[in-house]
Amino acid sequence: MYDMGTRKRALALVAQGRSLNSVSQETGASRSAIRSWQSRIEPLPRMKRTPCSRCGPTTESPSNTAAYSYLLGLYLGDGCISPGIRAGSFLRIACANAWPGLIEACATAVEAINPSKKSNRVHAVGYVSVVGYSQHWPCLFPQHGPGKKHERPIVLEPWQQEIVDAHPWEFIRGLIHSDGCRITNWTTRLVGGERKRYEYPRYFFTNKSPDIIQLFTDTLDAVGVSWKRANSCNISIARRASVALMDTHVGPKY
Template structure:
């Protein structure tokens, strides 16, 4: 049997005032199953179901954003992250691929995801040689407007004004995230007059010109000397090798662990 809107609203008013399902059913002459269904739908629309919540979004809802954690997560996303929506999931997911040789990196990635998406539950998915740190959210495009079809190096990557503000505030977090995803700290060596000399060096490798420029702009902001190296005629690596710059990088970035 269909009930008019006025009857449904009267029932919901009573239910919201704390009247029991059975009492509403008796007063209005409506089956208790119908009353229970109206209550369920009302709670679902208003986020009142157990465990129900809306996703955090600083753009759509004005929610606070952990800007420090976001700077690091942005670096991870630009390096080894992607946003994907499979056929069996209605909600897209952010996936950060982390090498299993660096368990500390996996922990740091999950911590950043939890801080940026405090109402969503990240998970880890094991793959051969790596672990995916994943989180599902309807607002991933809001957090990462760089998302689009195809690989990142095939499309233009530009930071939104609000992202640039965060990078200006927390350049080291972005640098650390980029190095932890697509970079490394290695020990080079050379020989002079028959003696072997070793020195540390940071490399960042990414085939996207835009992402490399985002990285070097951040290095310039914090006063780090860098050079671009090439693979043949193609720009490929950003190298930080000067002793003073490496020492500063060691303080703020350090090797993966």
């Protein structure tokens, strides 16, 4: 990929009567590229490098911060970034086949944040990986690194925390959609001397990373949701008012 300055300089040298070989040696551009520029100097659309809000000339947050907050939750739960061809990377979010609505929501979020605005789906046994290809996933998700997430520190960058603070429910929804659930528990109690079955809804979030657990509970605190730690990897939300809040802003998977 040659910048426009290199292209114009090469064509100016050719116009002076220089050979393609000498122009190639001076500019570093291949002779075939110089020949193609003589008929078309603009790069083909597929060759244009898509801009990135984080590593471009001006560093800023992704334009759709709500979609980013949701996708960040999905990534921290069931996502990974792996090397692709050339300098690109693949973002993969695993979504169970049981939740087609989640698959659609995930694909929409990937397309909203991917500079190319594209995603595709890779089907496997029991799940679908929503995949996006870009050179920019590592700068959009700096938590990427070697090894499993629960075996290394997971800390949000200040710009990410600002997005989560602005869109806490989208972040919570992404985490629940990836590593959480809404279930109905039941117990029995005496009513008028008769033992009756009593059912109540509850949300659970499960993750082995203490850092991701902390991000989840800190965000719950920020929106006024009460929670309890069932064990080191499980967070329970069972109080009626808090479940009602979760139902309003998150709801069960579908």
